[in-house]
Amino acid sequence: MRIRILGARVIDPASGLDQVADLYLADGRIAAVGTAPAAFEAEQTLDARGLIAAPGLVDLSVALREPGYSRKGNIASETRAAAAGGVTSLCCPPLTKPVLDTPAVAELILDRAREAGHAKVFPVGALSRELAGEQLAELVALRDTGCVAFGNGLASFASHRNLRRALEYAATFDLTVVFHSQDAALAEDGLAHEGPMASFLGLAGIPETAETVALARDLLLVEQAGVRAHFSQLSSARGAQMIAEAQARGLPVTADVALYQLILTDEALADFSSLYHVQPPLRSRADRDGLREAVKNGTIQAIASHHQPHEPDAKLAPFGATEPGISSVELLLPLALSLVQEGVLDLPTLLARLTHGPAQALRLPAGRLAAGAPADLVLFDPQAATLAGEHWLSKGRNCPFIGHVLPGAVRYTLLDGRISYQA
Numbered sequence: 001m002r003i004r005i006l007g008a009r010v011i012d013p014a015s016g017l018d019q020v021a022d023l024y025l026a027d028g029r030i031a032a033v034g035t036a037p038a039a040f041e042a043e044q045t046l047d048a049r050g051l052i053a054a055p056g057l058v059d060l061s062v063a064l065r066e067p068g069y070s071r072k073g074n075i076a077s078e079t080r081a082a083a084a085g086g087v088t089s090l091c092c093p094p095l096t097k098p099v100l101d102t103p104a105v106a107e108l109i110l111d112r113a114r115e116a117g118h119a120k121v122f123p124v125g126a127l128s129r130e131l132a133g134e135q136l137a138e139l140v141a142l143r144d145t146g147c148v149a150f151g152n153g154l155a156s157f158a159s160h161r162n163l164r165r166a167l168e169y170a171a172t173f174d175l176t177v178v179f180h181s182q183d184a185a186l187a188e189d190g191l192a193h194e195g196p197m198a199s200f201l202g203l204a205g206i207p208e209t210a211e212t213v214a215l216a217r218d219l220l221l222v223e224q225a226g227v228r229a230h231f232s233q234l235s236s237a238r239g240a241q242m243i244a245e246a247q248a249r250g251l252p253v254t255a256d257v258a259l260y261q262l263i264l265t266d267e268a269l270a271d272f273s274s275l276y277h278v279q280p281p282l283r284s285r286a287d288r289d290g291l292r293e294a295v296k297n298g299t300i301q302a303i304a305s306h307h308q309p310h311e312p313d314a315k316l317a318p319f320g321a322t323e324p325g326i327s328s329v330e331l332l333l334p335l336a337l338s339l340v341q342e343g344v345l346d347l348p349t350l351l352a353r354l355t356h357g358p359a360q361a362l363r364l365p366a367g368r369l370a371a372g373a374p375a376d377l378v379l380f381d382p383q384a385a386t387l388a389g390e391h392w393l394s395k396g397r398n399c400p401f402i403g404h405v406l407p408g409a410v411r412y413t414l415l416d417g418r419i420s421y422q423a
Contacts, residue, residue, distance in 0.1 A: 001043055001418055002026045004036070008048035008379060012055060012369035013352035023053060025375040028416040032371055048379050051411060052347075055355040055369050056088025056376035060256050060304040060362060061232060062329050064121070065395075067108060068097025073309040073395040075109065078329065079118035081394035083413045083421035085305070085332035086378035089359070089366040090119055094126040095153055101126035101137040103145040110146050118420050120376070122148045122364055124178055127166055133157035136166055140173055148362050149230065151178030154279065160217065167225035176228040176362055179218050181239070182280055186210035191320050193266040193283040201269060203319065206281050208236045215239050219246050222253060230361050231255040233306055235280040237290020244299040254361040256302035257291050259335055260326055262344070264288075268400070274315045274322035275400040278306075292344050295353055302358035303336060303350075305329040309396020327396035333378065334386040334406035341407045347382075375417035384409035 005023040010033060012018075017033070024031040024040055031037045062082060065073035082090055092109065094100035100109070106123050113121035125147035126137045133156055142150070150170060157163040170177050187210040192198040194205025215231070219242065222229045234240055234257050243255045260278070265285045268276045276282060294300040308325025315322050328335065336354060339345045345353075359367030369377060386409045389402035413421035 002041065003417060004042035004045045005048045005053060005379070006045060008051050008053035010053045010369060011348055011351055013348055014055070014356040014368040015370055017369065018348060023377075025414070025417040028375055030369060030371055030373050030375050033369065046379070046412065050383070051379045051381055053369065053377055053379050054351050055367050056378050056413065056415065057086045057332055057354045058358040058364060058367050059087045059090040059307070059329060059332060060302055060358045062090040062092055062305060062307045063095065063309065063325070064092045064109070065309060066096070066112065067105065071311045072314070075112040075121070076116040076118070077393065077395045078307070078309060079113060079116050079121065081330035083118040083415070084393050084410060085330040086380060086410045086413055087329060087332055088119055088376035088378070088413060088415050088420070089122065089364055091122045091124050091148065091362065093124050093153060094131065094151065099126050099130050100124075101129050101131075101142075103138065103141050106142055106145040106147055117415070119415065120366070122146070122362070124148065125150045127152045127177060128157065131155040133162060136169060139170065139175060143173070143175060148364060149176040149178050151180065151232070154180045154182055156184045160221070164221050164225065167221055167227045171225045171227035174228070176230055178230045178232050180232050181211055181214040181218050183210045183214040186213060191277070191281070192269055193281045195266060195284055197266045197269055201272065203269070208238060208283070208287070211236050211239045211280060212242060215242050219251065219253070223251055228252045232304070233258055233280060234291065234300060235261055235283050235287065237287045240290055240294035240299055244294065247299065254302070255300045256304045256358065256361065257295060257300050258306040259303050259332065260328065262288065262292055262295065262303070262339060263335065272319045273400065274317070274319050275326070275398060277319060277322050277324045278326060279324040296345055296349065301353060302361050303353045304358065305332045309394050310398045312397070315398050325398065327394050327399045328401065330393055331386070331388055331399070331401055331406065333380060333410055334388070334408050335401060337382070337408040338406060375414055377414050378410060379412040380408050380410045382408050
């Protein structure tokens with residue numbers, strides 16, 4: 001399919017391009033930006049005047065819930081939801097059943113993602129077998145199957161020695177390790193950020209040090225092992241500062257933040273709504289402001305949805321007995337645009353943190369709008385609005401933003417030069 005996209009404002013953070021131009025797509029790739037290639041004849045023309053064309057969004061954490069948790073979601077439903085949010089490339093964590101620790105599970109996920117055809121899926125394999133933190137998973141075999149990085153989620157390693165050996169092994173093969181830095185003992189039984197709100201509500205607190213103590217340990221081990229590391233789901237301003245200091249020392253570390261951590265604070269828990277129950281928890285206004293600044297200055301180079309769909313029953317119990325997580329991938333672009341509306345970020349910087357930044361962090365072949373690159377892009381209307389939940393595609397409706405009017409609306413998402421979502 002040869003497609004001509006007319007008159008869009010083309011923003012490509014990877015090259016610094018920001019101008020009104022036509023785009024020409026052929027054979028699944030971007031044939032040209034600006035001037036039509038010789039003898040180009042379009043089979044389809046999209047009038048994009050008034051729209052913004054950007055690289056398809058790259059989301060570093062989308063729980064697809066398959067295999068093993070089909071009551072919460074599946075690969076077809078959650079990648080369809082991702083396409084509606086402007087996402088063309090996504091990473092799925094290893095928290096499946098069975099755990100994503102063998103090539104067979106990775107192949108299953110990749111095959112079903114290809115069959116669905118809504119978004120490109122890049123699995124993050126388990127660092128240890130069954131995420132138990134004792135024996136290494138088949139890292140090289142998983143890499144050869146298509147896993148782009150390896151992590152253990154919030155599950156702790158049995159010992160620091162085991163973790164050190166895992167990092168040294170990963171470094172030997174130039175593999176990227178994804179950390180979710182949270183000290184299990186300090187966070188044990190906690191439900192909310194340790195502060196005035198948790199005290200007022202009588203909820204067990206998770207102190208900032210649950211993140212920073214684990215982060216300090218992980219950074220020291222990363223430095224010793226010489227491994228590429230990505231720190232996922234940062235939740236504290238102090239944690240972001242520690243990442244900045246590590247980067248200044250030359251460590252090969254990157255970081256991401258959940259989009260909802262840039263919007264919400266622990267004040268949202270005031271009515272005990274389980275929709276705000278997440279791990280790591282929503283933290284203070286000062287933490288949110290520190291995370292925003294780290295995103296703005298590039299210390300945190302990726303914003304991710306950390307999409308975790310749940311069935312209704314998972315959120316119906318009293319707050320402490322509910323399952324943590326927010327379903328939000330199909331609102332990724334409109335929710336992110338609220339940061340532009342508030343003046344937190346300018347549009348090119350925001351798009352950089354949603355496209356080129358995450359792609360660089362995990363070395364993904366995505367996040368660029370240049371001749372020869374895959375024709376993965378999103379066309380959105382910055383002047384329109386999205387009523388969250390009006391056309392919900394994820395199997396999980398556990399989203400506190402449903403019913404909110406959000407800025408911007410995705411009009412088209414294109415994957416390899418074909419329309420994978422149209423409003």
